[in-house]
Amino acid sequence: MKNTEHTEHTEYIYLTPMPIRIWHWLNAFGFVTLALTGLQIRFPEFINIFGTYKSAIALHNTAGHVVSASFLLWLFYYLCVSGTLARLYIPTLNDIRQGILRQGLFYFFKYFFGQPNPHHATPEDKFNPMQKTAYLMIMLVLLPLVILSGYLLMYVAPLREIILVIGGIKTLVSAHFLIACCFTAFLFVHIYLATLGETPLAYFKPMWSGWEKQESHGDHH
16 A cells, blocks of 8 residues: 555655554543553542442443453554554653754744754654653563553452462552543643644544645745
8 A cells, every 4th residue: 555645736755654543542431441440440539430439440441441341452452463563652862852843843933933843754753852761661661561550450359369479459549540640631731742743633534545745945834
């Protein structure tokens, strides 16, 4: 399949394959469900969205299984199918030395003056340096940790010895909650940054169709 197509004078690039689009929305739905049910589990005296406390726990656990399976599928796709995990998700030395600062200046300053995005996405270099760094931490550090802590909480009795080694149930609950807070913060930042395209929906459309409008150097994407 061609990676580019032209419509009148506009060029589109095929940036997001279907398996990744399916994973993205499945993962997003799972995370929102985990966040809402988690709030009810953590603050049952203030929040009652899903009826009983027991119902919230059951739905939370189900969503946890879905997100875990989704993560394994994501890992399998990038490691074994496309083989692009390291290239897309691990920042280069240049990204660390210059790219993160350059991209941060764009997001927090230059964008509002109509200046162009310093990063131009391609299938081989899809994420800018800030995205690479954030996704590396989210997908390869925090997500495995929140899944692991979630399963330890789900099976406290049979995994009691492991829980004691890492500091006990209170430490485990606190760690799981703090990591979940990081994910919730990331979700809000992710949605906000996704609106900083040529139009507020410019970055959302490729997650439905796979095709993204190829920006020119005059666009502030």
